[in-house]
Amino acid sequence: MNRRRNPxxxxxxxxRIQTPRGVLSFIGTTTVFGTPVDITLAELAIESFFPADxxxxxxxxxxxxxxxxxxxx
Numbered sequence: 001m002n003r004r005r006n007p008x009x010x011x012x013x014x015x016r017i018q019t020p021r022g023v024l025s026f027i028g029t030t031t032v033f034g035t036p037v038d039i040t041l042a043e044l045a046i047e048s049f050f051p052a053d054x055x056x057x058x059x060x061x062x063x064x065x066x067x068x069x070x071x072x073x
Contacts, residue, residue: 014052021059025052 015026026049033044051057 015049019059021063022055024056024059026050026056027052 015028017024017026028047028049030045030047033046051060
């Protein structure tokens with residue numbers, strides 16, 4: 001069987017959000033804590049999103065700086 005890999009195929013799908021500042025592109029990860037015998041940590045999951053490209057990282061830094069200036073006033 002001949003299985004050629006698709007060079008454009010990805011193992012992740014970015015989340016893209018259109019904002020007034022431009023398009024923000026994120027990748028996400030989910031971490032699940034706990035074990036079947038540890039009832040206190042059952043069903044605890046944290047979903048995190050990270051910038052998928054340099055432009056998104058820069059837009060987020062700019063937005064954080066703008067927010068910091070507004071809260072200091």
